[in-house]
Amino acid sequence: MxxxxxxxxxxxxxxxxxxxxxxxxxxxxxxxxxxxxxxxxxxxxxxxxxxxxxxxxxxxxxxxxxxxxxxxxxxxxxxxxxxxxxxxxxxASKASAGRSAAAAGGPNAPKRRTLSGLTAFNEMAALEEAGRDGWHMVGYGPFYHEVEASGHPWEHCRVTLPSVTRHRRMEAEGWIPVGAGWFPWRYYKRPLDRPVTDA
CATH class of the missing domain: 1.20.58 (Methane Monooxygenase Hydroxylase; Chain G, domain 1)
Known part of the structure; x- marks a missing residue:
């Protein structure tokens, strides 16, 4: 270059x-x-x-x-x-320090795992697969997403800097923002109304 x-x-x-x-x-x-x-x-x-x-x-x-x-x-x-x-x-991100703190929880805390080796080009496919299996995003940083287990599938989406109007519309449609965003992206998730099924 x-x-x-x-x-x-x-x-x-x-x-x-x-x-x-x-x-x-x-x-x-x-x-x-x-x-x-x-x-x-x-x-x-x-x-x-x-x-x-x-x-x-x-x-x-x-x-x-x-x-x-x-x-x-x-x-x-x-x-x-x-x-x-x-x-x-x-x-260099200080996210890895916050990541270990976020992963810590009590004995009754929901199960969490880290999807690593992610890039802007494969993260949404990884989240789609995790969501089908009942995992939803709770945090993210360079090359990783932190996901948490639940009893139902989730869908995830990533949009470029939504306007206030679009953000409100997405929330009205059941989308939940995850974190404050990661320029130029904002991440959302929403639960699907069905149980997780074994593949």
Whole structure:
């Protein structure tokens, strides 16, 4: 892979303009207040802080998504313009520590297992198979999903950044969100109204 940017300059400009527009337009009346109100500039600083935090979160999740799609730390580092070591130090997931804590439970806790070796390209097939056998997703991270046993089958789906309207519609249709999402994906599950049957 060469060191040339993966985006064209016009695409980069559209992203920059979109972020600037979101920072200026989301807070009610912010852009207009900058003409006459010194306090508006403090609101601009706060809105920019939120935008930067969100951009940083999206970058972390995009890197984990690239890793889940099978890209090496060396490749990710080249896209970011840093070394493999720098990319790994900055973006390596701390999910494995949380994973062992989530797997721990009391003697009456539902049975859990980890589906590992997953990528963005095979995770949904693995969840479909697990769901047929009565397992439903309760957590996830790079290359794995944590599933929990139940007495009925489940279906799982993955959608790109649903709007608030779509999210509410999916919940009204019985879909249950799992976690906060993993940019650019949001995961959902819902139980099927039938018992698990042996294959």
């Amino acid at each position: 060469s060191n040339e940017p993966l985006l064209h300059p016009a695409e980069m400009d559209r992203i920059r303009e979109g972020i600037a527009a979101a920072v200026l337009d989301a807070p009610e009346g912010l852009a207009d207040s900058l003409e006459h109100d010194a306090h508006g500039y403090l609101r601009l600083v706060d809105a920019s802080r939120v935008g930067a935090e969100e951009a940083s979160r999206l970058l972390r999740e995009a890197v984990q998504g690239a890793r889940a799609a099978g890209h090496s730390w060396d490749t990710v580092g080249r896209v970011l313009g840093v070394s493999r070591q720098a990319a790994q130090q900055r973006f």
